[in-house]
Amino acid sequence: MSSETLQRPSIERFRTTPTMYHIPVCPFSQRLEIQLRLKGLEDRVKFHVVEITKPREEWLLQKTRGTTALPVLDLGDGRVIKESLVILRYLEDLFPEPAVAQSDPYRRAVENMMAAMEGPFVSHGYRYVMNQDANGRDDFRRRMLDHYSRLNDFLVQHNPHGTYLFEDFGWAETVFTPMFMRFWFLEYYEDFDLPEVDEYARVRRWRDACLAHPAAQQVTKERIVKLYYDYAKGAGNGALLPGRAYSSFVFDPGWQERPWPPKDKYGHDAMDAELGLVS
Numbered sequence: 001m002s003s004e005t006l007q008r009p010s011i012e013r014f015r016t017t018p019t020m021y022h023i024p025v026c027p028f029s030q031r032l033e034i035q036l037r038l039k040g041l042e043d044r045v046k047f048h049v050v051e052i053t054k055p056r057e058e059w060l061l062q063k064t065r066g067t068t069a070l071p072v073l074d075l076g077d078g079r080v081i082k083e084s085l086v087i088l089r090y091l092e093d094l095f096p097e098p099a100v101a102q103s104d105p106y107r108r109a110v111e112n113m114m115a116a117m118e119g120p121f122v123s124h125g126y127r128y129v130m131n132q133d134a135n136g137r138d139d140f141r142r143r144m145l146d147h148y149s150r151l152n153d154f155l156v157q158h159n160p161h162g163t164y165l166f167e168d169f170g171w172a173e174t175v176f177t178p179m180f181m182r183f184w185f186l187e188y189y190e191d192f193d194l195p196e197v198d199e200y201a202r203v204r205r206w207r208d209a210c211l212a213h214p215a216a217q218q219v220t221k222e223r224i225v226k227l228y229y230d231y232a233k234g235a236g237n238g239a240l241l242p243g244r245a246y247s248s249f250v251f252d253p254g255w256q257e258r259p260w261p262p263k264d265k266y267g268h269d270a271m272d273a274e275l276g277l278v279s
């Protein structure tokens with residue numbers, strides 16, 4: 001192989017434009033949008049929107065061999081990749097420059113250790129917003145704070161004085177930022193925020209910088225709070241609540257046209273009209 005071939009920019013490695021099947025406002029898809037933005041590759045991947053409130057089309061189920069979770073990256077030649085972290089890794093391997101992940105093996109291990117903390121963090125945050133038992137609130141809050149405390153400790157251990165895990169917004173930030181944004185639903189429906197004490201000071205600095213990063217502005221607090229109302233009432237993934245004809249995830253009427261939902265998730269069941277879901 002000639003040295004010219006070896007040095008050919010990896011941007012030529014997609015044989016056809018791949019398609020990302022995704023659900024708008026899905027945090028797992030946002031990871032990929034952030035990574036593509038950081039790499040300047042937004043227009044190298046087509047985004048095909050799938051509506052979560054409708055049954056998956058048969059042709060899509062065939063591609064995914066029956067699974068419904070998105071995002072899925074269809075390479076356009078029969079190959080399909082599932083799982084946001086796997087797709088992230090694939091795109092990082094394919095387009096290593098500019099690097100989002102660390103290249104030094106130890107630093108890579110550190111960011112992977114942090115990324116491995118996202119599963120329990122995310123599931124707890126979702127269980128917390130979906131909780132319908134007012135008596136369980138304190139326990140959910142305490143356990144959510146435990147997760148933040150572990151993240152704080154990790155950042156203090158590896159980069160006590162910095163902002164990000166390393167010098168810049170990178171892999172760990174790409175993995176966690178969409179979740180910090182989804183957890184605006186905890187702020188709104190559970191009055192949850194990080195107490196202003198030392199125990200959370202380092203993770204607060206990290207989270208706030210992640211939320212403000214220009215590559216991560218695909219969603220807003222207002223959109224998340226409005227779309228996730230049904231999660232706050234215990235119904236996930238576009239499922240319909242009793243007495244409702246529409247999910248808070250419907251596309252029409254658009255979220256901009258709807259009022260902010262009631263905050264008192266334990267006290268009041270808002271119906272379609274109050275949520276602005278009837279056009």
Ligand SMILES: N[C@@H](CCC(=O)N[C@@H](CS)C(=O)NCC(=O)O)C(=O)O
Pocket residue numbers: 023025026027028052068069070071082083084085237
């Ligand atoms: N572990 C998966 C989770 C993906 C996921 O749960 N996606 C949600 C949307 S945010 C979804 O597709 N829900 C609908 C379903 O699972 O049928 C990943 O990281 O890609």
